[in-house]
Amino acid sequence: MKIEAVLRRSHPVIKHFLRQSGLSLQRKIIGKIAASCNRMSSNARNGGEEGTIMNGSSLMTEVLLITPLAKYLPNWSAVEDPMVSYFENFQQWPQDAVQNLKRGADFLSSPKPHLVAFPTETVYGLGADATRWGCVRRIYWAKNRPADNPLIVHIASLKQLSDLTGKPLPAIYEPLVKKFWPGPLTIILPLPNPSPFAPEVNNNLKTFGVRMPATPLARLLVALSGKPIAAPSANTSKRPSTTTAQHVLEDLNGRVDVILDGGPCGVGVESTVVDGTCDPPAILRPGGIGIEDVRALGGEWKKTVVGYNDVKKHEDANGVGPRAPGMKYKHYAPKGAVYLIPAGTPESDVEHTLRQKLQKTASPAHLTIGLIRTSGSWSKWLRCEADPLNTNGLFQPMQASTIFPAAEGIYGHLDDSNFRFYDMQLGPSVEAVAQDIFAALRACDELSCDLIMIEALREGVSAEANALTIAVMNRLRKATMG
Ligand code: TXA
Ligand code: MG
Numbered sequence: 001m002k003i004e005a006v007l008r009r010s011h012p013v014i015k016h017f018l019r020q021s022g023l024s025l026q027r028k029i030i031g032k033i034a035a036s037c038n039r040m041s042s043n044a045r046n047g048g049e050e051g052t053i054m055n056g057s058s059l060m061t062e063v064l065l066i067t068p069l070a071k072y073l074p075n076w077s078a079v080e081d082p083m084v085s086y087f088e089n090f091q092q093w094p095q096d097a098v099q100n101l102k103r104g105a106d107f108l109s110s111p112k113p114h115l116v117a118f119p120t121e122t123v124y125g126l127g128a129d130a131t132r133w134g135c136v137r138r139i140y141w142a143k144n145r146p147a148d149n150p151l152i153v154h155i156a157s158l159k160q161l162s163d164l165t166g167k168p169l170p171a172i173y174e175p176l177v178k179k180f181w182p183g184p185l186t187i188i189l190p191l192p193n194p195s196p197f198a199p200e201v202n203n204n205l206k207t208f209g210v211r212m213p214a215t216p217l218a219r220l221l222v223a224l225s226g227k228p229i230a231a232p233s234a235n236t237s238k239r240p241s242t243t244t245a246q247h248v249l250e251d252l253n254g255r256v257d258v259i260l261d262g263g264p265c266g267v268g269v270e271s272t273v274v275d276g277t278c279d280p281p282a283i284l285r286p287g288g289i290g291i292e293d294v295r296a297l298g299g300e301w302k303k304t305v306v307g308y309n310d311v312k313k314h315e316d317a318n319g320v321g322p323r324a325p326g327m328k329y330k331h332y333a334p335k336g337a338v339y340l341i342p343a344g345t346p347e348s349d350v351e352h353t354l355r356q357k358l359q360k361t362a363s364p365a366h367l368t369i370g371l372i373r374t375s376g377s378w379s380k381w382l383r384c385e386a387d388p389l390n391t392n393g394l395f396q397p398m399q400a401s402t403i404f405p406a407a408e409g410i411y412g413h414l415d416d417s418n419f420r421f422y423d424m425q426l427g428p429s430v431e432a433v434a435q436d437i438f439a440a441l442r443a444c445d446e447l448s449c450d451l452i453m454i455e456a457l458r459e460g461v462s463a464e465a466n467a468l469t470i471a472v473m474n475r476l477r478k479a480t481m482g
Helices: 003-009 012-020 023-040 067-072 082-092 095-109 133-143 158-165 173-180 216-225 245-252 291-295 299-303 347-359 380-386 430-446 467-480
Strands: 062-065 116-119 124-129 152-154 185-190 207-211 258-261 272-275 282-285 337-341 368-373 410-415 420-425 451-455
Touching: 062 095, 067 095, 067 216, 082 216, 095 116, 095 124, 095 216, 095 258, 116 216, 116 245, 124 133, 124 216, 124 245, 173 185, 173 291, 173 299, 245 258, 245 430, 291 299, 291 467, 337 347, 337 467, 347 380, 347 451, 368 430, 420 430, 430 467
Parallel strands: 062 258, 116 258, 152 207, 185 272, 337 451, 368 420, 368 451
Antiparallel strands: 116 124, 185 207, 272 282, 410 420
């Protein structure tokens, strides 16, 4: 049995203790031990030649810290090439972190098909050389990703992009890229003929998605590798995206060669995907850059429409699916049943709903409930310490972030021997909710929550709504879809 799995199954209190006593280091060690044990049972690592798809967990995953480098890297503008700064300055940077980043880059450019997970400002990416099919196929294998869901290519500089396409950027994209790159924006471009990418990158589409991440660590990694890097979110398909190296390890240990640990991601939800190759232009996936931000660019962009549907499951009445293939899949889903409670619902109604759901459950006494609060308007435990849920009223407040250090603001549990109630407060700012929402959904899995009640964000009139609010609600609706 994998050591990781044993750890994951251990009681939350043991895990709490482990976390308090320096979890991230222990995790790294445990990850390495577990991965080496896996490796001992398989010698497939060296069988990883181009084109070989491996079965089962068989790589040794290294977790390498690059966070200390972050404060030395400037926020290069879109027209700058990170390599110039690198050549000028790397000797003054912390050498361990430089070597770790270089190791990640070497893996990406090595003749063998390697995978490297790395931090971006949105979520962690699972990267591989986009030009080689053996590398790209391995991404699908590691994530268990449906074959028809194309990948986003990550680039370090505009020059790298024009070298790949052999053309200048289409004129319509100039204002968009000028304003939002580097940043949480993916643009859809016509696929050059012949394509510089492995066919698995764009899966028979005549277009490809590309983005220049804002995180200097990610940009420098791509630049050092000298390759365009295909990178979906670094999670197992259908699970919430990953926003810490620890979450990547949980999902992909033994399936990725290197995880570069650059600390928690800043934005927390994936990039906005924008298609300007069609008329009118469309937002294919909502993210931190909103439709109003795009429309404000004027010209053709004024006509931008919403090209996704987060209310319906797969197809509209005419059998037409979403234009970003990834948007049709169930996503972001923890194992427990998720209930989205409308914003502004009074606390007493939430408690009433909870009671009703408990009544319908066969053995409510053994249930574990996760409550994810976002606005700060409901009180902790919905005041359940007053024993309205037939618990003993045991109330053990814990300090913020002692249970989940990666997700500040997640804390505490109400516990008796039969019944557990975990409370997580993410807000009140929408930025804070976005940053920790995936961590909270993952925490619900770790805590084996059977029932997860989430306080929806207030969306308001949609045109005026905050872009991140729309993006978070899009992910939460998908988490509730069966
Ligand atoms: O923030 C992000 O975008 C992260 C980080 C790692 O960069 N990446 C990410 O990748 O979220 P992924 O693979 O999880 O989501 C990519 C989305 C999918 O919904 C996919 O269907 C869509 O982009 N997509 C990719 N290429 C496309 C294309 N040519 N046309 C339409 N949609 C495309
Ligand atoms: Mg994804």
